[in-house]
Amino acid sequence: MTSTLTSHAPAHTSGGGALRRLNFVTALIGGVLFGVLAWWLAHTFLDAGGAGYSDQVTVLTGCGWVVGFLLGIGALTGPGKWFTGRDQTHADEMYLAGKDLGRKRYFQYTTDHKVVGVQYIFATMALLGTGGILAMGIRTNLLTPGNHFVNQQVYNGFLGVHGMLMILGLIVAVAGPWANFVLPIQVGARDMAFPRLNALSLWTLVAAIPLLLGSLAIGAMDMGWVTQAPIANQAGIGFDLFAMSIITFTISTTVAGVNTICTVLTMRTKGMTMERLPIFAWASIFAAGLGLYAFPFFLVVMSLNLADRMVGTSFFVASGGGTGWLQENLFWLMGHPEVYVILLPAVGAMLEIASVFSRKPLFSYRTVIGGMAGLCGLSALVWAHHMFTTGWAPTLGGPFMLTTELISIPTGVIFLVMLGTIWRGNIWMRLPMVWVFGFIANFIVGGITGIYLSDIPVDNQMHGTMFVVAHFHYVFVGSVLFGAIAALCYWFPKVTGRYLDEKMGRISFWLVFIGTHVTFLAMFVSGMRGMPRRYSSYSMLFEHTNFVSTIGAYMIMAGMLVLLGAFIVSWRSGEPSGPNPWNAKSLEWMVPTPVPLENFEVLPVITSDPYTYGEA
Amino acid sequence: MSDLHVEVAAHHEAPEIVDHRQRLGIWLFIGGDVVTTGALIFTYLYLRAVNTNGSWMSVVGLPANGRSASTLQGILDDGGSMIKNIETPLSAGFAWLLVAVLVASVGLYWLGEVRLRSSASGRSAFIALSVLAGIGLIAYIVLSIVQLRQVPQYWRAENDSMLFIYSTYGSCMLALGVSAIIHAIILAFLSFGSATRAAVGVLSHEKWYQARLIRYFSVWVALASVVLTLVVTTLNVN
Ligand code: HEM
Ligand SMILES: [Cu+2]
Numbered sequence: 001m002t003s004t005l006t007s008h009a010p011a012h013t014s015g016g017g018a019l020r021r022l023n024f025v026t027a028l029i030g031g032v033l034f035g036v037l038a039w040w041l042a043h044t045f046l047d048a049g050g051a052g053y054s055d056q057v058t059v060l061t062g063c064g065w066v067v068g069f070l071l072g073i074g075a076l077t078g079p080g081k082w083f084t085g086r087d088q089t090h091a092d093e094m095y096l097a098g099k100d101l102g103r104k105r106y107f108q109y110t111t112d113h114k115v116v117g118v119q120y121i122f123a124t125m126a127l128l129g130t131g132g133i134l135a136m137g138i139r140t141n142l143l144t145p146g147n148h149f150v151n152q153q154v155y156n157g158f159l160g161v162h163g164m165l166m167i168l169g170l171i172v173a174v175a176g177p178w179a180n181f182v183l184p185i186q187v188g189a190r191d192m193a194f195p196r197l198n199a200l201s202l203w204t205l206v207a208a209i210p211l212l213l214g215s216l217a218i219g220a221m222d223m224g225w226v227t228q229a230p231i232a233n234q235a236g237i238g239f240d241l242f243a244m245s246i247i248t249f250t251i252s253t254t255v256a257g258v259n260t261i262c263t264v265l266t267m268r269t270k271g272m273t274m275e276r277l278p279i280f281a282w283a284s285i286f287a288a289g290l291g292l293y294a295f296p297f298f299l300v301v302m303s304l305n306l307a308d309r310m311v312g313t314s315f316f317v318a319s320g321g322g323t324g325w326l327q328e329n330l331f332w333l334m335g336h337p338e339v340y341v342i343l344l345p346a347v348g349a350m351l352e353i354a355s356v357f358s359r360k361p362l363f364s365y366r367t368v369i370g371g372m373a374g375l376c377g378l379s380a381l382v383w384a385h386h387m388f389t390t391g392w393a394p395t396l397g398g399p400f401m402l403t404t405e406l407i408s409i410p411t412g413v414i415f416l417v418m419l420g421t422i423w424r425g426n427i428w429m430r431l432p433m434v435w436v437f438g439f440i441a442n443f444i445v446g447g448i449t450g451i452y453l454s455d456i457p458v459d460n461q462m463h464g465t466m467f468v469v470a471h472f473h474y475v476f477v478g479s480v481l482f483g484a485i486a487a488l489c490y491w492f493p494k495v496t497g498r499y500l501d502e503k504m505g506r507i508s509f510w511l512v513f514i515g516t517h518v519t520f521l522a523m524f525v526s527g528m529r530g531m532p533r534r535y536s537s538y539s540m541l542f543e544h545t546n547f548v549s550t551i552g553a554y555m556i557m558a559g560m561l562v563l564l565g566a567f568i569v570s571w572r573s574g575e576p577s578g579p580n581p582w583n584a585k586s587l588e589w590m591v592p593t594p595v596p597l598e599n600f601e602v603l604p605v606i607t608s609d610p611y612t613y614g615e616a
Numbered sequence: 617m618s619d620l621h622v623e624v625a626a627h628h629e630a631p632e633i634v635d636h637r638q639r640l641g642i643w644l645f646i647g648g649d650v651v652t653t654g655a656l657i658f659t660y661l662y663l664r665a666v667n668t669n670g671s672w673m674s675v676v677g678l679p680a681n682g683r684s685a686s687t688l689q690g691i692l693d694d695g696g697s698m699i700k701n702i703e704t705p706l707s708a709g710f711a712w713l714l715v716a717v718l719v720a721s722v723g724l725y726w727l728g729e730v731r732l733r734s735s736a737s738g739r740s741a742f743i744a745l746s747v748l749a750g751i752g753l754i755a756y757i758v759l760s761i762v763q764l765r766q767v768p769q770y771w772r773a774e775n776d777s778m779l780f781i782y783s784t785y786g787s788c789m790l791a792l793g794v795s796a797i798i799h800a801i802i803l804a805f806l807s808f809g810s811a812t813r814a815a816v817g818v819l820s821h822e823k824w825y826q827a828r829l830i831r832y833f834s835v836w837v838a839l840a841s842v843v844l845t846l847v848v849t850t851l852n853v854n
Contacts, residue, residue, distance in 0.1 A: 082813070
């Protein structure tokens with residue numbers, strides 16, 4: 001049917017308008033041109049003697065890049081057409097959806113959610129890949145006590161940009177590819193609620209990445225990923241691009257979040273009640289909702305910091321009456337909810353996998369939804385556990401300790417639901433499930449060390465040490481990254497029609513799994529012995545554990561390279577998988593592979609939840 | 617082939633469904649904007665509450681209006697020291713005037729929406745009222761810039777360089793003002809866009825609810841300006 005539609009509709013001959021000539025290359029050209037233009041204008045018209053001049057020039061150049069890039073990709077065509085009342089025709093829509101455009105559509109402002117999902121896979125790989133290279137630089141520098149692989153200034157820049165690349169990468173690692181590619185199909189929709197906004201969220205993300213890398217190139221950033229004031233106020237002009245990148249990114253996630261929520265709430269097919277939603281859909285809307293709450297703080301804290309630097313406001317400048325505590329509050333009001341924005345989609349995907357590969361219904365569906373809701377609610381009330389030792393509001397220490405310890409309850413509930421799902425299941429040990437087991441082992445360590453840190457007397461000892469770094473790497477690498485890889489292995493056949501190579505995948509698993517424990521267990525020890533984080537060289541006392549951590553980090557890198565190899569080889573010539581290789585029951589497995597442009601010939605009618613394994 | 621058309625038709629959802637979805641979308645965007653505004657209010661109240669060394673509305677430095685950094689350098693070279701300047705809050709009357717202009721513009725747009733909804737002939741009224749709303753918004757932007765120029769700036773010497781700074785009160789007023797201007801620019805774009813769309817006929821009586829989406833956002837912006845003005849005109853002095 002869909003193929004008849006293809007030959008019938010004249011879409012590819014008439015639609016598209018100006019967009020026909022725009023693509024990734026014109027976007028790059030537009031970005032560079034506008035960036036240079038903005039730089040030139042700033043140089044010409046701003047007062048070179050004024051304080052904040054170089055920051056003004058840098059920020060304006062960054063703005064020029066973003067605007068030029070979005071113009072060049074065609075993101076601003078829609079608003080322009082709206083303004084002049086020339087709404088898109090059906091042919092335009094079909095062109096935008098990438099109909100009959102072949103590979104070209106992956107390099108354009110394409111609205112088809114499946115194309116956007118694939119674009120997100122590559123954007124995620126770019127973020128995590130560059131972040132990983134920086135991590136290797138950091139660990140190499142820490143190989144031996146006085147090693148100067150890079151100089152201290154560069155080391156500091158590496159640390160900050162590594163952190164932020166990974167944070168951005170993990171925010172999109174599951175939500176980007178899969179809440180786009182899979183989610184609309186899971187709920188029985190033909191596309192996302194707002195397809196053009198979907199393309200917008202992807203391309204604003206792409207526009208943000210070069211800014212972050214550019215910040216490293218122009219350098220001198222000592223503020224770490226937490227952009228601590230007043231260090232951030234004093235950092236070199238690299239920080240201006242760093243902040244611009246984040247501001248651009250917050251636009252991307254906000255747009256994506258609205259889209260995700262609207263898709264699930266308003267695009268469900270007949271019979272797809274909220275109680276029959278796949279758990280990944282629930283996790284996606286919780287994460288998106290939490291992101292809508294969290295990321296505005298990110299936008300504000302970065303904007304205020306830029307204002308301090310550019311125009312002489314004193315929000316975070318103590319000598320002008322401002323305070324670094326304000327920066328920390330705003331940052332962690334975003335920062336803690338954000339870790340759950342990162343965690344939830346990964347957990348949602350792994351719960352799907354756990355059910356499918358245990359051939360058992362999801363254990364206690366409602367409980368896990370309750371757990372996710374509790375997590376979101378509480379995560380807005382724990383931010384000051386990042387500030388226990390700063391001297392801010394000591395009387396609030398107790399309450400924040402309490403809320404932080406409370407949040408481990410819903411976290412634990414979700415964890416138990418996963419165990420309950422697997423419990424006594426008939427486990428089919430395929431690649432996605434292997435990574436889920438890895439997650440189970442790692443998350444225990446990450447979660448429990450979190451509870452240690454929420455205890456103020458312990459945190460007074462541990463804060464600012466490598467112990468904290470090890471804690472959050474257990475949750476980010478050991479848990480979220482494992483979940484993201486599990487999701488990739490699980491849905492890869494839907495995208496490509498091929499399995500991700502099982503053997504290479506397992507080699508990769510063991511390298512990453514062992515590497516994670518080697519790196520971060522040793523790092524716990526460094527931390528407990530008192531090694532401060534963020535230092536580029538350290539005392540002989542920490543010699544052995546750091547050496548071990550660096551070896552572990554190389555193992556992780558090796559494992560990720562094997563995974564990359566598996567990805568490339570399998571995409572090209574992996575074993576064909578057919579439309580439903582895992583015998584799963586959610587809707588994305590009911591449609592053909594490759595998924596037709598509009599997903600369903602006839603929209604399905606749903607009569608049960610997707611977890612009826614073992615029932616019939 | 618005939619069933620093909622049935623299928624294509626099925627892909628075009630009923631306008632009510634699309635509208636429902638778009639309304640949810642707008643509400644969610646507004647939700648994000650509420651948090652953004654909340655973060656700015658938090659900043660304002662926080663800095664006013666801590667008032668480090670009485671610095672909320674005062675600054676050690678030289679009032680900058682028109683003076684160059686070298687003036688300050690000259691004073692310092694002559695052995696003079698910097699003065700502590702005590703600010704006064706910006707004019708509350710002017711702030712409320714701004715609110716009035718904004719609320720009036722939003723009201724005009726809303727009135728236009730009501731006319732568009734009530735009859736097919738309401739379209740020309742809608743066009744006129746949206747244009748007026750847009751003009752009101754431009755006036756608001758201009759007045760906001762005038763207001764921002766009242767925020768006092770100071771020169772001060774720090775770490776061997778001459779800095780141009782604002783008190784924390786001034787900083788907050790600047791941030792809130794810029795945020796208001798950005799919102800007004802978006803609203804002006806939407807108002808004039810509504811007018812052109814209605815003029816070429818894509819926004820018509822039958823599709824009045826498209827104007828409602830914009831009105832939701834405008835009403836929120838107007839509401840926010842009332843709340844913010846209440847905060848900054850009452851909770852301002854040390
Ligand atoms: C049982 C749940 C958890 C508890 C009780 C917990 C508790 C804590 C505490 C108290 C800190 C502050 C330590 C300090 O700086 O002194 C911390 C840091 C951190 N946690 Fe957790 N955590 C939990 C789970 C998670 C999860 C699931 C993630 C991410 C997905 C995460 C990410 C982080 C990050 C990124 C930091 C440090 C940020 C930085 O200072 O750079 N945590 N955690
Ligand atoms: Cu936290």
